[in-house]
Amino acid sequence: MEKIIVRGGKRLYGTVKVEGAKNAVLPVIAATLLASDGKSVIRDVPTLSDVYTINEVLRNLNAQVVFENNTVVVDASRELKDEAPFEYVRKMRASVLVMGSLLARNGRARVALPGGCAIGSRPIDQHLKGFEAMGAHVKVGNGFIEAEVNGRLKGAKIYLDFPSVGATENIMMAATLAQGTTILENVAKEPEIVDLANFLNKMGANVRGAGTGTIRIEGVDVMFGADHNIIPDRIEAGTFMVAAAITGGNVLIKGAVPEHISSLIAKMEEMGVIIFEEEDGIRVIGPDHLRAVDIKTMPHPGFPTDMQSQMMALLLRAEGTSMITETVFENRFMHVEEFRRMNADIKIEGRSVILNGLSNLQGAEVSATDLRAAAALILTGLVADGITRVTELKHLDRGYVRFHEKLASLGADIERVKEDVETFVIENYVSDMNA
Ligand SMILES: CC(=O)N[C@H]1[C@@H](OP(=O)(O)OP(=O)(O)OC[C@H]2O[C@@H](n3ccc(=O)[nH]c3=O)[C@H](O)[C@@H]2O)O[C@H](CO)[C@@H](O)[C@@H]1O
Numbered sequence: 331m332e333k334i335i336v337r338g339g340k341r342l343y344g345t346v347k348v349e350g351a352k353n354a355v356l357p358v359i360a361a362t363l364l365a366s367d368g369k370s371v372i373r374d375v376p377t378l379s380d381v382y383t384i385n386e387v388l389r390n391l392n393a394q395v396v397f398e399n400n401t402v403v404v405d406a407s408r409e410l411k412d413e414a415p416f417e418y419v420r421k422m423r424a425s426v427l428v429m430g431s432l433l434a435r436n437g438r439a440r441v442a443l444p445g446g447c448a449i450g451s452r453p454i455d456q457h458l459k460g461f462e463a464m465g466a467h468v469k470v471g472n473g474f475i476e477a478e479v480n481g482r483l484k485g486a487k488i489y490l491d492f493p494s495v496g497a498t499e500n501i502m503m504a505a506t507l508a509q510g511t512t513i514l515e516n517v518a519k520e521p522e523i524v525d526l527a528n529f530l531n532k533m534g535a536n537v538r539g540a541g542t543g544t545i546r547i548e549g550v551d552v553m554f555g556a557d558h559n560i561i562p563d564r565i566e567a568g569t570f571m572v573a574a575a576i577t578g579g580n581v582l583i584k585g586a587v588p589e590h591i592s593s594l595i596a597k598m599e600e601m602g603v604i605i606f607e608e609e610d611g612i613r614v615i616g617p618d619h620l621r622a623v624d625i626k627t628m629p630h631p632g633f634p635t636d637m638q639s640q641m642m643a644l645l646l647r648a649e650g651t652s653m654i655t656e657t658v659f660e661n662r663f664m665h666v667e668e669f670r671r672m673n674a675d676i677k678i679e680g681r682s683v684i685l686n687g688l689s690n691l692q693g694a695e696v697s698a699t700d701l702r703a704a705a706a707l708i709l710t711g712l713v714a715d716g717i718t719r720v721t722e723l724k725h726l727d728r729g730y731v732r733f734h735e736k737l738a739s740l741g742a743d744i745e746r747v748k749e750d751v752e753t754f755v756i757e758n759y760v761s762d763m764n765a
């Protein structure tokens with residue numbers, strides 16, 4: 331079993347560079363399927379397990395994909411297959427993002443139903459509502475969603491009941507090759523939506539308004555491969571900002587874009603963290619005393635749910651009582667029990683968590699329940715007394731590249747090991763005997 335082992339107590343200093351954004355690169359790679367002519371070259375691609383998974387999905391659909399030196403090259407000019415099987419969708423829900431491109435390109439798409447996951451049930455009804463409004467017949471059965479259209483998709487006016495990131499992206503991709511104009515209302519405004527729109531426009535699409543609440547897409551007849559650099563990962567940047575703050579360190583996070591994380595900067599400043607914008611990134615200096623604050627996760631530009639668990643770790647070091655309310659996912663508090671194993675004074679009340687900071691955090695064996703929980707537990711380990719062992723690293727590898735190495739380069743006492751269960755039991759037995 332692989333584990334990350336952290337010994338708490340080191341302040342972090344130095345510079346760390348942010349990778350390309352996971353949540354931008356996945357839809358962009360899905361969008362390359364729209365090009366029936368020419369190759370797409372996607373740069374600044376992080377070496378995450380999710381990227382390998384989406385590349386496999388594309389290869390399975392008959393696209394040619396090469397991933398080398400942080401660059402993905404896709405040739406989707408051959409005839410594409412229609413189906414994304416369960417083995418990929420199960421590994422990564424974002425596989426469902428190929429549906430819009432396939433439907434637009436082939437007139438048919440069959441994608442395994444994603445099902446629920448550790449952070450909630452995560453339905454895709456808004457994606458499907460959009461496809462149906464554009465003339466597709468959608469059928470769900472035998473664990474698959476099948477969407478089919480007679481001829482081409484037709485532009486439509488679509489209102490999303492919630493500004494879903496995935497639905498905005500999937501419908502946007504489908505609408506690029508539709509006949510006529512699509513007006514998408516109440517859409518997600520995340521920076522990753524803007525990045526996708528920029529890529530689609532380079533491919534020959536006509537998408538306007540990304541980043542606002544309404545997106546207008548004039549359908550085009552054909553799209554081409556294009557060259558694109560992925561935006562920096564604001565959630566990875568935010569995670570290192572918390573790492574600096576929680577340890578009372580001083581770290582320059584290179585490549586971080588302040589405008590993408592203004593809600594996080596505001597909340598950290600409210601807590602007393604010192605933050606400077608520098609030419610090539612954001613500098614974070616952790617103070618000796620942190621103040622408690624309340625946080626509510628919201629769609630962008632509200633506070634990102636993907637930073638909720640890392641901020642929970644930081645608030646455990648703040649003086650006073652904080653409340654975190656999760657409004658985006660209905661079940662994104664699985665990590666709370668793991669924090670309690672580290673002696674955190676924390677409880678769940680409905681969709682909120684109430685926590686009292688400054689309890690004596692203790693190292694423990696904890697299990698990552700999702701990728702941000704993995705990062706949050708490691709961050710807590712940086713300041714806990716003794717040794718923290720974090721397991722279930724497959725979650726971490728979905729969203730962070732060489733996380734432990736980057737923290738070690740800033741001075742953390744951290745390693746990643748393959749530890750068999752027997753050795754661990756014996757070690758603990760010996761240390762218990764010596765205690
Ligand atoms: C690969 C990727 O980019 N993942 C991000 C994306 O996920 P994802 O695109 O899955 O998130 P959504 O914005 O779609 O989901 C937000 C909420 O809307 C609900 N919903 C969504 C679609 C739908 O058809 N029906 C419905 O009810 C979901 O269950 C959830 O409660 O945005 C989330 C919210 O910022 C982030 O946490 C994820 O990191």
Ligand SMILES: C=C(OP(=O)(O)O)C(=O)O
Pocket residue numbers: 353423424449636701702729
């Ligand atoms: C929830 C996340 O990702 P995904 O939507 O890929 O599960 C995340 O990045 O925190």
